[in-house]
Amino acid sequence: MNKRRDAVVKALMVLSTAAACAVLVWILSFIMANGLSHITKDFLSSLVPQLITTVYLIAGTLVVALPIGVGTAIYLSEYAKPGKLLSSVRFAIQCLSSIPSIIYGLFGYVLMGTMLKFGFSLVTGMFTLAVMVLPILISTTEEALMSVPQAYREGSWALGAGRLRTTMRIVLPTALPGVITAAILSIGRIVGETAAVYLTVGTSLKVPTNLLSSGRTLSVHLYLLAKEAITPDAFSEAYATATLLIFVVLGINLLVRLTTRWKKG
Amino acid sequence: MSNVFEISDLDLFYGNFQALKKVNMDVPERQVTAFIGPSGCGKSTLLKTLNRMNDAIEGVKITGQVLLRGSDIYQGMDVSKLRKRVGMVFQNPNPFPLSVFDNIAYGPRTYGIRNKSKLQGIVEHSLKKAAIWDEVKDRLNKSALSLSGGQQQRLCIARALAAEPEVLLMDEPTSALDPISTLRIEDLVMELKQDLSVIIVTHNMQQAARIADQTAFFLHGEVIEYESTEQMFHLPKDPRTQDYITGRFG
Ligand SMILES: Nc1ncnc2c1ncn2[C@@H]1O[C@H](COP(=O)(O)OP(=O)(O)O)[C@@H](O)[C@H]1O
Ligand SMILES: [Mg+2]
Numbered sequence: 001m002n003k004r005r006d007a008v009v010k011a012l013m014v015l016s017t018a019a020a021c022a023v024l025v026w027i028l029s030f031i032m033a034n035g036l037s038h039i040t041k042d043f044l045s046s047l048v049p050q051l052i053t054t055v056y057l058i059a060g061t062l063v064v065a066l067p068i069g070v071g072t073a074i075y076l077s078e079y080a081k082p083g084k085l086l087s088s089v090r091f092a093i094q095c096l097s098s099i100p101s102i103i104y105g106l107f108g109y110v111l112m113g114t115m116l117k118f119g120f121s122l123v124t125g126m127f128t129l130a131v132m133v134l135p136i137l138i139s140t141t142e143e144a145l146m147s148v149p150q151a152y153r154e155g156s157w158a159l160g161a162g163r164l165r166t167t168m169r170i171v172l173p174t175a176l177p178g179v180i181t182a183a184i185l186s187i188g189r190i191v192g193e194t195a196a197v198y199l200t201v202g203t204s205l206k207v208p209t210n211l212l213s214s215g216r217t218l219s220v221h222l223y224l225l226a227k228e229a230i231t232p233d234a235f236s237e238a239y240a241t242a243t244l245l246i247f248v249v250l251g252i253n254l255l256v257r258l259t260t261r262w263k264k265g
Numbered sequence: 266m267s268n269v270f271e272i273s274d275l276d277l278f279y280g281n282f283q284a285l286k287k288v289n290m291d292v293p294e295r296q297v298t299a300f301i302g303p304s305g306c307g308k309s310t311l312l313k314t315l316n317r318m319n320d321a322i323e324g325v326k327i328t329g330q331v332l333l334r335g336s337d338i339y340q341g342m343d344v345s346k347l348r349k350r351v352g353m354v355f356q357n358p359n360p361f362p363l364s365v366f367d368n369i370a371y372g373p374r375t376y377g378i379r380n381k382s383k384l385q386g387i388v389e390h391s392l393k394k395a396a397i398w399d400e401v402k403d404r405l406n407k408s409a410l411s412l413s414g415g416q417q418q419r420l421c422i423a424r425a426l427a428a429e430p431e432v433l434l435m436d437e438p439t440s441a442l443d444p445i446s447t448l449r450i451e452d453l454v455m456e457l458k459q460d461l462s463v464i465i466v467t468h469n470m471q472q473a474a475r476i477a478d479q480t481a482f483f484l485h486g487e488v489i490e491y492e493s494t495e496q497m498f499h500l501p502k503d504p505r506t507q508d509y510i511t512g513r514f515g
Contacts, residue, residue: 081323151359155421158318159372159428160348160353169371174362 028246038236047244049207053122053215054248056208057201058190060126062183068130069137071178076138077145078167088224090139097135104132105196113200116166117162120202120214128200133186140185145171182258185218188252191245194219217247267334269294269432269462270315275329277310277319277486284310286486288329290412294431297458299473299494300466302483302509308466311483312434315464316351317344334431350374352425356437358417360409360424365392365401368409368420372428385425394460395423396453415446422453431456435465439472470510474498482506 080086085186118124148171156166174178202214203224216224222245225238270292277285284307292298300308313319314331317338331338338347349372360368369388370378378384388405392398395420401412409420418438425433435454439447454463454476467473473480474494481491482503490497490506501507 149359151355151357152361154318154355155361155424156371157315157321157357158348158353159375159424160345161371161375162345165375176362 005169020149031239031242031246034236035241038240039243040090041238043237044244045111047218047221047241049205050216050218050221052207053201054191054217054219056122056215057125057129057197057217058187060211061129061190062123062186064126064130064184065133065137065186069134069139072134072138073141074167074172077142077172078163093135093138097139101193102130102195102199104128105199108196109199119210120200120204121212122201122208122215123211125197125201126211128196129190132193132196133189136189137182140182141175141179144175144182147178148174177259179258184252184256184259188249188256189265191217191248194217194223198223218248267294268292269334270464271330271332271335273332275311275314275327275331275376277314278308278326279322280324284486287328288488290481290488290491292432292462292464293479294462295458295460296478297454297463297465297476299477299479299480300464300483301468301470301473302489304468306483307486308483310486312353312436312464312466314392315432315434316348316353320344324378326443328378345375349428350430350433351434352428352430354418354421354425354438356436357441358414358421360412360417360420363412364406365409365412365420366405368424369427372424376428381429391427392420394426395419396449396456397423412444415442415449418442418446418450418499419453422450426457428433430461432462432464437466437468440468444453447472470498484509499513 071236076086076089080089105128108124108131111120112124112127113120152167152170152174156170161169198220201220203215203216203220204214205216206213208215218241222238222241225234225241229235229238268291270290272288272290272292275285275288288311300311303471310319314327315338319325319327327339333342333347336342345459352355354374361371363371366388366452369391370384370386372385373387378387389398389402392401400416401420404411412420418441422433439450442450451457451472454465457463458478465473465477477494479492480494480497482489482497482501482505484505490501490503492502497506498510499509
């Protein structure tokens with residue numbers, strides 16, 4: 001009886017795994033089949049402003065988020081005393097990471113865009129996305145710091161080094177691959193984010209010239225293409241953009257894998 | 266003969282738990298002093314009291330006095346300076362994930378030595394004193410983690426020696442090592458006492474008998490007996506010491 005139930009459960013699990021994989025393969029091959037043939041030199045050069053805006057947004061967001069995120073993670077892991085306060089801070093960070101991105105977008109748009117009068121611009125987007133990626137940045141970095149063996153810290157203290165020197169010379173360098181992973185995960189979120197970017201950076205097709213310029217990232221461009229597509233031709237452009245976006249995201253995932261392997265080996 | 270440490274009426278509490286009870290002990294300089302006793306009797310705790318590694322633990326309360334050559338280490342002594350004078354080697358080898366060179370230079374750099382040739386001199390001298398120079402002189406820039414366990418432990422000894430400490434605290438430094446590495450470290454300890462004082466925790470009684478000039482026997486946070494190793498292993502005064510040495514408990 002039990003054996004039979006096990007077999008059924010196992011079959012169901014295999015089936016659902018297969019279904020998940022199949023859907024993934026279907027989506028990817030469908031988009032690529034429709035998109036790859038439209039990726040021409042002309043098409044790629046027409047996407048240059050979008051690519052540049054995406055890169056600017058990534059760089060700007062990381063410049064704001066990395067110091068705050070890594071600093072917070074260091075504080076939580078190396079300085080804060082364990083207790084109620086620390087666990088409630090951790091809980092709050094966890095909650096922040098489950099808020100839908102459109103809410104960050106709305107908040108950024110209202111606070112930075114309207115009240116502080118930055119409008120649709122890179123700055124508005126940078127700060128909004130920085131807040132959005134902070135939770136994942138903090139928790140991934142903190143995990144990396146906490147996985148540094150306590151024996152390293154004790155060895156450093158026993159040689160007369162203080163907490164700061166121990167953190168900067170021993171703990172942080174040891175955790176560096178984890179910090180890089182955190183940064184790459186954040187980049188993945190920035191590249192893929194649409195709603196919050198649409199609401200803060202805007203949709204301008206010009207290459208941004210300064211922090212107050214608006215711009216259009218690849219994801220936002222894709223959204224607009226798909227939304228405004230009436231002719232089949234417009235859809236094929238959307239597929240091509242989607243293909244490019246997939247390559248960007250796959251590339252980033254590959255980077256994550258490589259750095260985590262480097263960390264282990 | 267003068268004392269490097271003078272410990273008087275030392276009590277230590279972890280929260281409500283008393284881990285050390287009225288410890289009184291004079292540790293003579295340039296000798297090897299061993300702490301023996303069953304696990305959990307407070308040997309490591311007393312050792313960590315001597316370089317204030319207990320400070321980092323939440324809820325520790327310490328009363329009594331520990332004098333390092335006459336100055337109270339818990340009254341107005343800079344912890345960093347204390348740890349320069351009192352080095353420590355841990356139970357499990359813990360080289361940093363840095364090169365051999367950077368491991369040894371870590372202490373001197375912490376004390377502000379930046380001069381490259383001076384650092385090179387210190388690194389070579391320390392590795393020689395720890396009897397590992399010949400094995401690593403061609404791989405100073407390789408990761409210290411690539412060394413064997415026994416080599417790593419001697420590297421950690423060299424790292425501690427690079428700060429030119431007056432005392433070296435060793436907490437079961439050979440318990441994670443093979444017999445040959447253990448012997449090499451025992452030989453090394455006996456060499457080292459020409460320059461400094463060594464306090465070594467061990468739960469291997471033969472080891473204490475081989476290398477220590479005096480031995481302290483601990484039980485439940487108390488020092489039951491503290492005297493010359495000869496005396497302790499041949500004619501222990503306390504019946505509990507007798508029981509422990511003859512293997513009747515622990
Ligand atoms: N950080 C700590 N917090 C609470 N109790 C501790 C701590 N460290 C050690 N103890 C307790 O203190 C006693 C002595 O420990 P320790 O000095 O490590 O013993 P030994 O080195 O002789 O085996 C043990 O009962 C141990 O459980
Ligand atoms: Mg111990």
